[in-house]
Amino acid sequence: MIQASNISHFYGSEQVLFNLSFEVKSGEFLFLSGESGSGKSTLLSILSTLLKPSSGELLLDGKAVESMKDMDYFRQSKIGFVFQFHYLINYLSVYENIALAAMDDKKQNINKILDELGILELSSRYPNEISGGQRQRVAVARALVNEPKIIFADEPTGSLDSKNSTIVYELLQDAQKKGTTVVVASHDMQIQNYATKIIRLKDGQIL
Amino acid sequence: MIAFKAICKNPFKSLLIFSSITIAVMAIFLISSVSQGVIGMYSKMIKTDGDIIITQKGISDTFFSNVDISLMDKIDKLEHVSSSYAMIVGASPIGHIPIAGIYGTTANHFSHYKLSSGDYPKEGEVILGENLSKQFKTKSINIANKNFEISGVYRSEIGFEEGGVVMNITDAGRLFNRSASFILVSSSSPNEIDGIVQKISNLESEIEVKTTQNFIKEYNQFKIIENSSFVISFLAFAMGLMGIASVMSMIVNSRKEEFGIMRALGKSRFFIIKNLFFETLAMSLSAYLFALILSLGILALLPHIEMLQGYVNGTLSLATALYVLVSTLFMALLGSLFPAWIASKTDPILLINQGCA
Incomplete structure (x- = not known):
């Protein structure tokens, strides 16, 4: 599902990733671990197409990202994102935030997903009217709505307590069990319990 | 959405x-x-009542222009001229008002100012624009150390006139020490205006004669x-x-x-x-x-x-x-x-x- 070959990245003159190569198979749960500054968030951004690598080649679902013609469609249909700070749009309701991400033929899934995640009653509320844990569940719902092939999550539980963290991990594991590839970058070693593959980074290199 | x-x-x-x-x-x-x-x-003030304007030659501003008012007699005798009037435009403090427009005009032009009360001014009298009249409750006003009786109040669509004073041109001549700032001429035949301009120009060497349209286009102040x-x-x-x-x-x-x-x-x-x-x-x-x-x-x-x-x-x-x-x-x-x-x-x-x- 993901093939990374010799991925390197620079911020200005500072190199943060050094020739990283690895493969993630379809349906795997990859845990990218490492300390702050190890490069795991940068690597996750590159793997999820949100950042162009300085060099190297990345294949997602068998397609080379660099030469991909319709990146927007690929992102919307094949990839789901969960960020640390949920990044919901504050002037859209919970339902509208998910509808914004949903493809036309997936919009009928919204209420079902909200129901499965236990937040259906929040659908008309705005992000500033719900708790942090509820916002992160909305972010997960938004990532799942298009039934993507890969979900990328960057510190998805960074701002949550342990109870809400477990809920988010279980939601991601449920998605993985249904065949979705899940890639999570986090400090939280609790994810080891859910991961099928772990890549440890230190100073931009795989240990 | x-x-x-x-x-x-x-x-x-x-x-x-x-x-x-x-x-x-x-x-x-x-x-x-x-x-x-x-x-x-x-421009409306000048355009309203005349086809031709006569000012002093070489003077860029009507405030400084001085034209001999006796020229009107000769102009009135020209063919296709229906009427003419002279005017002095000036500005002066009036009572507590720091500055107001003063218009001295020949009697045949008084009808331009529509009276809302009183009578047109005789010598030693003035009429006030409605806006200016609201500032005065007295029966007389002082302009340049001279007292003038208020004989009436007029209204005008032109703001400069509404806030100004109209008086007899003789009084204005004494105040501003000139004969007339300009003379405006109306023609009975629009096709003859260029010819009249030429004829008036020939009457006197120290004057500048233009159609009001051209004057507005070329007036330096504008x-x-x-x-x-x-x-x-x-x-x-x-x-x-x-x-x-x-x-x-x-x-x-x-x-x-x-x-x-x-x-x-x-x-x-x-x-x-x-x-x-x-x-x-x-x-x-x-x-x-x-x-x-x-x-x-x-x-x-x-x-x-x-x-x-x-x-x-x-x-x-x-x-x-x-x-x-x-x-x-x-x-x-x-x-x-x-x-x-x-x-x-x-x-x-x-x-x-x-x-x-």
Whole structure:
């Protein structure tokens, strides 16, 4: 599902990733671990197409990202994102935030997903009217709505307590069990319990 | 739909943008209109009652012009001349009013000033414009240390006249030490005006004779007013428009995180720019309309503000209104869409992180 070959990245003159190569198979749960500054968030951004690598080649679902013609469609249909700070749009309701991400033929899934995640009653509320844990569940719902092939999550539980963290991990594991590839970058070693593959980074290199 | 939700969900921010655009557009309207109004009032004053104007040769301003009033007798005898009148224009403090226009005219021109009360002035008397008359409760006024009885009050559509004083030309001649500032001539035959101009020019070497149309076009004072009005309006316009572009640009920059999220969710650059286009269009169009209504209201009120004596009037032409509309929309869209287009080309994660910073 993901093939990374010799991925390197620079911020200005500072190199943060050094020739990283690895493969993630379809349906795997990859845990990218490492300390702050190890490069795991940068690597996750590159793997999820949100950042162009300085060099190297990345294949997602068998397609080379660099030469991909319709990146927007690929992102919307094949990839789901969960960020640390949920990044919901504050002037859209919970339902509208998910509808914004949903493809036309997936919009009928919204209420079902909200129901499965236990937040259906929040659908008309705005992000500033719900708790942090509820916002992160909305972010997960938004990532799942298009039934993507890969979900990328960057510190998805960074701002949550342990109870809400477990809920988010279980939601991601449920998605993985249904065949979705899940890639999570986090400090939280609790994810080891859910991961099928772990890549440890230190100073931009795989240990 | 998203565009309107963004406007409604952030009422304070939207109000700030709306107010900034409204104030910028109003500044453009009011400065341009008042400058145009000054020229409009003076040209109307001259254009209303004559086809030909005679001034002193080589004098750029009617305030300093001195024409021999006895010339009128010779002019009246020319073929195709229906009437002529002479006028002295000056300005002086009157009582507690620091400055007011003074119009000395021959008796045959008094009927130009429509009396709302009293009688036309005899020697030693004056009539006051309605605006100016509200400032005086006395029966006489003092002009340049001379007392004049107030014989009546007149009204005029022209602001300069509404805030001024009309007197007999003999009295005005004594005040300003001249015979006449200019003589205005009306013709019974519009096709003969050029011929009359030539004939009057031949009567006297120290005069300049022009049709009133040409005079207005060539009058140096108008050129000065027009040029300074153009510079002031241009600066107001440029500052206003730059203000609009800056506000929109700052707003777009503060929303980079939102654009980054949309790009991460697979929304195209076109989707982001399209929504921002409608958001900016709705905001700037409504602010423009609001500014237009407020400006028209203020311009309608200006002539009635006693303190201004009716001297400050504004003319807002359709051409100016359309020009400002197009420029406002262009600058607002440029200010919002250009940074949005640049942002849309940036990697989404960088936009999200910039938004966080």
